[in-house]
Structures are given as C-alpha cells and as structure tokens.
Amino acid sequence: MEYAIALVVLATVVLVIVVRPLHGSAGEADRTAELRAELEAAKEVKYREIRDAELDFRTGKLSQEDFRRTDRELRTQAIEILRRLDELD
Amino acid sequence: MAAVGSAALFVALVTALYAVGAGVRAGVTRSRHTAASARRAIYCLAALMVLALVILEAAYLRTDLSFALVAQNSSIQTPTFYKVTAMWSSQAGSLMLWVLLLSLFSSAVLYSTRASLREVTPYATAVLGAVAAFFLSLMVLSPEAQPFATLANPPIDGQGLNPLLRHPAMMFHPPMLYTGYVGFTIPFAFAIGALITRRTGAEWIRATRRFALIAWTFLGFGILLGALWSYSELGWGGYWAWDPVENASLMPWLTGTAFLHSIMIQERRGMLKVWNVALIVATFVLALLGTFLVRSGILNSIHAFGESTLGAPFLGFIAFVLIGSVALVLSRRESLRSEAALDSLASREAVFLLNNLVLVSLCVVIFYGTFFPLISSALTGAEASVGPPWFNAFVAPLAIVLVLLAGIGPVIAWRRATPANLRRSFRIPAVAMVVTFGVLATLTPAASSPTSLIVFSFIAFTIVVALQEVWRGVGARRVMADESWPVALSGLISRNRHRYGGYVVHVGIATLMLGVAGSSAFVGQRDARLSPGESISVDGYTVTYREPTAELLADRSGTGAPVTLGAVLDVNRAGRTFTLRPSRNYYPSGDPAAGAIGRFFDGEATSEVDLRWGLARDLWTAVQPDLQALRPSIDEADRRFVDASAPIQAAILREIVESYRSEPPPATFRVIVSPLAAWIWLGGAIVMAGALLALWPAAGARRRLSSVEAARLGRELSRA
Numbered sequence: 001m002e003y004a005i006a007l008v009v010l011a012t013v014v015l016v017i018v019v020r021p022l023h024g025s026a027g028e029a030d031r032t033a034e035l036r037a038e039l040e041a042a043k044e045v046k047y048r049e050i051r052d053a054e055l056d057f058r059t060g061k062l063s064q065e066d067f068r069r070t071d072r073e074l075r076t077q078a079i080e081i082l083r084r085l086d087e088l089d
Numbered sequence: 090m091a092a093v094g095s096a097a098l099f100v101a102l103v104t105a106l107y108a109v110g111a112g113v114r115a116g117v118t119r120s121r122h123t124a125a126s127a128r129r130a131i132y133c134l135a136a137l138m139v140l141a142l143v144i145l146e147a148a149y150l151r152t153d154l155s156f157a158l159v160a161q162n163s164s165i166q167t168p169t170f171y172k173v174t175a176m177w178s179s180q181a182g183s184l185m186l187w188v189l190l191l192s193l194f195s196s197a198v199l200y201s202t203r204a205s206l207r208e209v210t211p212y213a214t215a216v217l218g219a220v221a222a223f224f225l226s227l228m229v230l231s232p233e234a235q236p237f238a239t240l241a242n243p244p245i246d247g248q249g250l251n252p253l254l255r256h257p258a259m260m261f262h263p264p265m266l267y268t269g270y271v272g273f274t275i276p277f278a279f280a281i282g283a284l285i286t287r288r289t290g291a292e293w294i295r296a297t298r299r300f301a302l303i304a305w306t307f308l309g310f311g312i313l314l315g316a317l318w319s320y321s322e323l324g325w326g327g328y329w330a331w332d333p334v335e336n337a338s339l340m341p342w343l344t345g346t347a348f349l350h351s352i353m354i355q356e357r358r359g360m361l362k363v364w365n366v367a368l369i370v371a372t373f374v375l376a377l378l379g380t381f382l383v384r385s386g387i388l389n390s391i392h393a394f395g396e397s398t399l400g401a402p403f404l405g406f407i408a409f410v411l412i413g414s415v416a417l418v419l420s421r422r423e424s425l426r427s428e429a430a431l432d433s434l435a436s437r438e439a440v441f442l443l444n445n446l447v448l449v450s451l452c453v454v455i456f457y458g459t460f461f462p463l464i465s466s467a468l469t470g471a472e473a474s475v476g477p478p479w480f481n482a483f484v485a486p487l488a489i490v491l492v493l494l495a496g497i498g499p500v501i502a503w504r505r506a507t508p509a510n511l512r513r514s515f516r517i518p519a520v521a522m523v524v525t526f527g528v529l530a531t532l533t534p535a536a537s538s539p540t541s542l543i544v545f546s547f548i549a550f551t552i553v554v555a556l557q558e559v560w561r562g563v564g565a566r567r568v569m570a571d572e573s574w575p576v577a578l579s580g581l582i583s584r585n586r587h588r589y590g591g592y593v594v595h596v597g598i599a600t601l602m603l604g605v606a607g608s609s610a611f612v613g614q615r616d617a618r619l620s621p622g623e624s625i626s627v628d629g630y631t632v633t634y635r636e637p638t639a640e641l642l643a644d645r646s647g648t649g650a651p652v653t654l655g656a657v658l659d660v661n662r663a664g665r666t667f668t669l670r671p672s673r674n675y676y677p678s679g680d681p682a683a684g685a686i687g688r689f690f691d692g693e694a695t696s697e698v699d700l701r702w703g704l705a706r707d708l709w710t711a712v713q714p715d716l717q718a719l720r721p722s723i724d725e726a727d728r729r730f731v732d733a734s735a736p737i738q739a740a741i742l743r744e745i746v747e748s749y750r751s752e753p754p755p756a757t758f759r760v761i762v763s764p765l766a767a768w769i770w771l772g773g774a775i776v777m778a779g780a781l782l783a784l785w786p787a788a789g790a791r792r793r794l795s796s797v798e799a800a801r802l803g804r805e806l807s808r809a
Contacts, residue, residue, distance in 0.1 A: 006096035010140075014104055014133045018111075021125035037204035045295060049357075055585065058565035059558065060513045061437070061502045 032088055039085050046078040091156055094144040094237035101137040101188070102229050104130050105222035112215030116285065119208070127214045128199045134221060135192035142189055145182065145236055149175055154243040158182055158236055164247035166649050174260035175250045180399070181228060181236040183263060187380065188224045190264075190271040191217070194300065198275045202296050209293055212282035220274055223406050227399060234399060252676045252693040255648035258318040262311050266338055269308020270376035273345060275300035277373035280366050284417045287424040291356045294365070298352065299784065301369075305345045306780035312338050313773040324696025324711045326614065326761040328769065331480045336459040337379035340452045344372040347448040350441050350498070357503065358438060359428025363418065364445070366425065370414040375452070377407050433505040440501050444494045447487050454483045481609075489544055492602050495595045496551035499558055518553040525549035534611065544606040551599040555592040562589070582782070590783025594776050601772025607765025614762075620755045628762040630708055633659045637714070638672060639750040641743055646697055650674030652689050652742070654714040654749055655697070656756055662708075669699040671712040671758075684727030685738050686745065690716055702767050709761040718754035719745055 053074060057067035111127035114120070148156040149172045152165050162175045162182070176182035195217040202210050227234045254260070276297040283293040315335060316328040329335065348368040354361050381403035418425070431438055457464070458475045465473040500514040526546040529535040535542050559578070562585070566577040582589045613628035624633040635657045644650040655672025678692035700709040716723075726741045733741070 003092035003096050006093040007099060010096055010100040010137065011103070014100055014130075014137070017133055018104070018107065018126050018130045021122050021129060034204045034207065041205055051584070052588070054569075055562065055565060055588075056503065058569065059561045060510055061500065063502065063505070063507055063510070066502075066504050 036085065036088050039081055039088070043078065043081045043085065046074060046081060050074045050078065090144050090148065091237040091239045094141050095235070097137045097141045097144070098185075098225060098228055098237070101134055101141070101192075102222060102225040104134050104137065105218045105225055108134065108218030109215045109222060112211045112213075112218060115211035116208070116215070116282075121207070124207070124211045124214070125203075127211060127218070128203065131192065131195045131199055131214060131217060134218075135189075135196045138185070138189040138192045141185060141236070142176075145176055145185065146173065149173065152247065154245075154247055155239050157238040157240050160240060160244055160247045162248070162250055164249035167247070167249055168255075168647055168649055170257075171250050171255055171260065171648070177263045177267075178250060178254050181234045181238075183267070183383075184224055184228055184234055185236045186264060187267055187271060188221055188228075190267055191221050191224070191274055194271055194275055195221070195278075198279075198297065198300055206279070206282075206288075206292055206296055208286040209279060209282035209288050212285045213278040216278035216281045217274065220278070223402075227402060231399060231402075248679060249649075249676070252648060252650065252674065252695045253322070255646070255695070256318050256322045258314045259322070262314040262318060265307050265311030265314060266379070267311075269304045269306075269311055269338075269345075270341065270380060272300055272304020272307060273341060273369070273372045273376050275304070276348075276369050280369045281414065281417065284366065284421045287421060289362055289366075289421065289424045291352075291359070294352045294356060298349075301345065301349060301352075302780065302784055305342065305349060306777065306784065308338065308342045308345065309780070310773075310777055312342060313770070317770065320709075320766075321698050321700070322695065324698060324713075324759075326709055326711070326759060326763075328608075328766075331458065331477050333459050334379070334383055336455050337375070337382045340455055340459075341372045341375035341379060343448045343452045343455075344368055344375060347445040348372055351445050354438050354441055360431070360438065361442070362425040362427060363422070366418055368445075368449075370411070370418070371452075374407060374411050374414075377403070377410065381407060435501070435506040435511070437498065437501045437503045437506075440494060440498045444491065444498060447491050447494065451484060451487045451491075454487070455480070458483075485540065488602065488605075489540070489547060492544065492547040492551055492599060495598060496547065496554040499592060499595065500554055514554075514557075517557055518550045521553040522546045522550035538610040541606045541610040544602060548599040548603050548606075552596050555596045558592055559589065586785050587783045590779045590781070590785075593779030593782055595779075597772050597775030597777075597779055599772070600775055601769050604765045604768030604770075604772055607768065608763045611764045612761065614759070616757065616759050618755050618757045621753055625758070625760060627760045628706075629662055630760070630762060631661045632669075632708075632710065632758070632760050633661075634756070634758065635659050635668075637750050637753040637756065638670065639746045641739075641746055644674050644697070645672075646674070648674060648695075650676055650695075652746060653697070654712075654746070656712045656714075656758070658699075658710055658758075660701070660708060667701060669701065669708070669710050671699040671710045672697040673712060673714055684723070685731050685733070686726040686742055687723050689742055690719070690723060704765075704767055704771075706762055706764045707766045709759075709763055711759045713757040713759075714749065715754045715756055718752075719749055722748060 050071065053062060053067060053070045056062040057064075057071075062070065108127050108130035111123050111130060115124035115127055145156070145158070147153075148159050149163055150169070152159060152163060152167075152172070154160045158176070158179050158181055162179045163172050167175065177186045195214075199210065199214060199217075206213075228236060232238070276294070279293040279297045283289050312335075315338070319330065320326070320328040348365065351361050351365050351368060355365050381400065431442075433439065458480050462472045462474045465471065496518060497515075500518075502510045502514075506514075523546070525548075526542055529542055529545055535545060559581075562581045563574060563577045566572060566581045567574070570577065570580065572580060615625055615627045617625045619625065619634040621634050621636050624631050626632070638653070638655040638657060640653045640655075642651055644653050652675040653672050654675070655670055658669045658671070660667050660669055674695045674697055675690050676692045676694065678688040680688065680691070683691040696711045696713075698709060698711050700707050722745050726745065730738055730741055
C-alpha cells in the first residue's frame, strides 16, 4: 500500500513538472534570447582565442607570420559575431 | 520507507526512459518544448535519486536492519563515519551512487547548455537518459542489485562493514572513482549528439570540456586515494599492484588524458575530429568496463564484489555502446574530415599526437595485461596471468617518454617550430636536464639505476619548462600591460587559468613520477621474525622490537576492532631515534563454529601500518603477530566457556590478550625503506591544485563586451 501511494504521488509530481513545457508557446522573444546567448558565448570564446594567440606569440610559440594570420582570422570571426549581435538589437 | 525508496527508483526508471523518448523526438522535430520537457525529466531524475539516497542513508544511520543492505554492510557497532559511507561498499548501493552522480552531472550540463547547442542537446539528453535507464533497470529488475530490498525477519545485528574498507581513503575512493567514470558520460553523450546532427565542430567540446576535466580530476584523485589506501592499509608495503580493478580505473584516466590534450588541437586547428570522438567513446566504454569488472567476478581482485549475475547485462550494454558508436562514427566520416593538415613534425600538434599515441599505447598494454587471464584461457584452455614485472617492463619506458613529452608540449610552437623557437624554448630546460643528470650521476647513488637517472633528468626538464613558461608569460604581460611582477603574475594566471593550471598539472605529474621512480628503484625491504629485544637493519635504519602490545577496544584508527595486537619498535638512524607502533586488528567471525572466544581471532584481520613519512624516505613497518602460541588457550576457553555469560567471556578474552603481552611469542615484521615515496602524494596534491586552477571559472568568461573593446577590435583589425 505504502509503495502504491508513493508511486502515485511521485509519478504525479514528475508528470506535472515534465509535461508543463509541452503546453507553452514558442515566442519570438525566447528564440532571440537563445540566439543572443549563443552569440555571447561564441564571442567570449573568440576573445579568449585572440588573447591566447597573443600570449603564444609573445612567449615564442607562434611565429610572426603565423600570429598575423591567426590574429587576422580570429578578429574577422569576432567582428562577424559582433555584427550578428548588433543585428539582434 | 523502503517502499518509498523502491517507488522512487521505479519512477526514476520511467522518467529516464521518457527523457530518452522525448530527447529523440525533440532532436527529430527540433521542438524546443519537447527538448525542455526532456531536460526537466533529467532534473526530476536527479531529485528522485536524491530522495532515494536520503532514504537509504537514513536507514544506515539509524541501523535499520529491516533493510537487507544495512544488515549486510553495517552493524550497531559500526562507527558513524563508516555507517554513512557503507552504502557504496555494496553492489546495489554503488549502482545507486552511479545513477545519482550521473543525474546530477546531467542536470548541470543540461542547465548550462539550455540556451545553446539546440540541435545537439536533445540527443545528448537521450543518451544520458539511456545510460541512467540501464543502471536503473539493473536496480529495479535484478534481485541482487535492489537497494531497498527488505528482510522479513531482521537480524539482531548486522554483519558490519568489511574491515579492509574501514579506512578514510577507502571510503572516499569509490565516490571519487564514480564521479570520474560518470563525468566522462557527459562529453560522450554530447559527442554522440554531435555525430547524429553532424555538428562535429568544436562546440560540443567547449560545452563539455569542463565536465571532462572534472571527471579526469576526480578519477585521478580516486586512483591516488586507492594507492594511498593500499600503501597504508593493506600491509604489503606497495601502492600499486597492477590489480585488475586498479588497472580498470587507470585505463579511462589515460584515454581521458589523451582526450583533454587532443581536443585542444580540434579547437584550434579543426583537426583530429575522428580521433577525439574515438577517444571519448573509448574513455566511456573503459569507464563502463571498470564498473563492470568490479561486478562481474570474471577477474580475481581484492576490490571486486565477487560473483554476480550483473556481468551479462553489463557486457551487453558495453557491446551495444561500442558497436553503436563505431557505426555512428563510420556513417559520419564525411563530416569528421579535418579542416587542416599537419604542417610539420616539429610542431605542437605533432607532439600532442605523439603524447596521445603514448597514452593510448599505455592503455593497450594495461588492457592486454589485465585481460590476459581471459585471453590465455580462451586460446589455450589454461588460465595464466601476468604480474607486476611484466607490466613494469612495458609501462616504465612509455611513462618515461610521457614525462619528456609533458615538458616539450607546452613550449613547442603551433604549426611549425623554427630553429629560433626551439633554441629559445629548450635551451634552459635542456641545460637543467644535463646538469641534473651529471650531478645525480656523480654525487648520489642514483648512478646505480640508469633508468632512474633518465627519469630524474626528464623530470628536471619538465619542471624547468613550466617555470620558464610562467616567467616568460609574466614578462610578456608586463610588456603588454606595464604591470609590476606580482600584479603581472596574478593577472597572467587569473586570465589564463586553463593554460597555467595545465602547467601546474605537468609539474605535479613530474613530481609524482619522481616518487614512483625513487620508491621503485631504490626501495629496501626486509621481512624478519623477531622476539622482543632483537633487531634488524634496513638501509641505515636499525629497528628493534622492544615489546608487544595487546589491547581490547582500543584500535587507534577507530574502526571498531575488538582485539588489537601489535609491537613497539625502537628505530635508530645515525643516532636519531624514534618509536613506531605497527599493529594488527582482529574482527570477530560470524561463523558460530569458530567458538565463543576463537571467533574474535578467526574473522578478518587488517594491518595497521605505522610509518614515518619523510621527503627523503619513508620508513614503513607492519607486524604479523603469531597467534599459534595463543591457540591452546583459545581452544580451551572455547571448550570450557561456551555457555558462559558475556561478561565472563569478555574477562577470558582479556586474559588471553594479556597473555600475548606478558609472554610474547616471536612476531613477523616487514620493514621497508621507501625513498621519495612522499613525493607521490605531494605530486598528486600538485596535480589536483593545477586541475582546480584550470577548472576555476576564468574572469574573462564573465566579462561582457564593452563598446570600447568592440571599437578597438575593429580598429586593430582594419590595421592588420
């Protein structure tokens, strides 16, 4: 009996929590917020890569030529992310 | 409450299965709502597992012997600390811990990726749910793995925790290992999700790298705790015996180490995509294998739970994961093509690749040695096994190469190292290496072991490389930001925690290898049977057996042992004296045939090692009292006092124990002088510190872009 009651109570609680999102509506604002979060994360990663490359160059692990090429690529990608972020505003 | 626990596990199983279905549906239909529902199912799974844990722990704490698990692994007399931790010493309890940790990890990663990786995450959720469902199905369906099984007629007292496990390190060792095993499920699940959706870039790696690092750290810490337990509890004097279960925990750690290095190449160069996926699949499968080995009973190990029926389902699940993953990788080989090629063999990419090959080779060697009994049995019909000398012969050279690569990797240039880069990076470390070799060869006994000389020299190389990197990094930051040395050092590390945490880990591994090399090559050991007043000498130490000790309910480790017999040893080394007190704990047997008094001597017994730690060397001692002299008294007491009251039996036991002290028979001693062994634990602590540094959230990750930075980025780009 105790088992059956516990089973019903726990299953009901789980059901309510799990099913709830299925009745929501996909708002445009939510999708924009998700996209912004993705771009913000990508931007932070790109900034880290730019800093890493600079530190690698200054500690002798990247040649001048490789650093210029890498830095240019990374900054181009960072600008693209910033442009897409601006488009969301 | 056992019924509530059982209900929680059943609902958890259904919830995990729902997460699988909803995850797949969300992946196919790209429905955010279904994905959110699947994610919530995993959160609910975690809550249900926490509820189950609380119920079971409460039963252990109040010694509720109606729970079969409590009756098997605990008792009224079991100290509270061991009651709390006894859960994972059992088959069912450890499986429950596995799912609990998995559900918590899964919840954390799904929460952190709730607004990213929208295509990959639903499939990853399904994989995580599937793994949880497998373990839950064992607990729900298999009679021997049910944590909430109850006894119709509870015993008066429980059987108690296995005495060998009554050691603090051993109680933390399993949760650490499981956290490691479980943690690798996260990158595996996202790798599968990335393969299914063909999103095989570095996004899944970035989302799960922190979890891989957490898993690696905990698994390493768990392995180290196991080694410490072996060294200080098992009474044989070593820290690594190449036991199958020990090996099983080391293998995923090795492939996990390779993975953590090779994903850097994928992130930076878009290379090694197949390799990285293969590594994480291998790591996860090896983690499952480690869990399986403890339960299957197919290989003999002191760590195993013994014979079990869970081996077959585990093997089936491992085969399913392996075959399914390989098929998926093959079907996605087009999207796993590298975006770049290796420019030069003298590059960081090449060194990382070599490091990966060495790590995987180590894993293959250990795998072959571990499963050799099964292989030989299948091929010849006779079971044979390989011992530590076999493992050492193959593992030692590979480990030495690894130490050198740990020094070369951090400083060699990406893409292609120029002669100038090589000179600048390796001149000082190479000088340090040569000087170390020369000094040790001429001024110390290390010359007697050429292998150790090479290891010590490589260690010096690796440590100097790390120090040089910090020095140069600080110099570069001072130039870039015009800061003082302390500010530049602090800023450098806090802004680049992952990088400098990695260097600290390398220093820790080198330090640990110093301890392994020293304690392996120059160990001194003697076994001797001594009477009080007699001495032995080992590597400059004179150890004299002064007198025996014999105590009731006075075990200094607090394990609850009723009888402790030991010795007081006077140690003299070059005029310096100190005392050691090794002993042996005796736990009562549950067998009624052992006799009313004899049962106190015929149960499990554990060595309580006493050792003097030192940075230069440890002095390790253990004693094996000879009970034969007591046997006539014990047998007579068993005959005469079989029906005596408990106080009388206690008085008789006290008399017998006292007779060991007053008329001591010779005892057998093991004395070991273990040079540099302390550096193993010190190195392990440095590794953990480095891993924590790398795991700590970087200040930069919390920064938000300012318009000034954006403008600067644009200006600099236009000038480039």
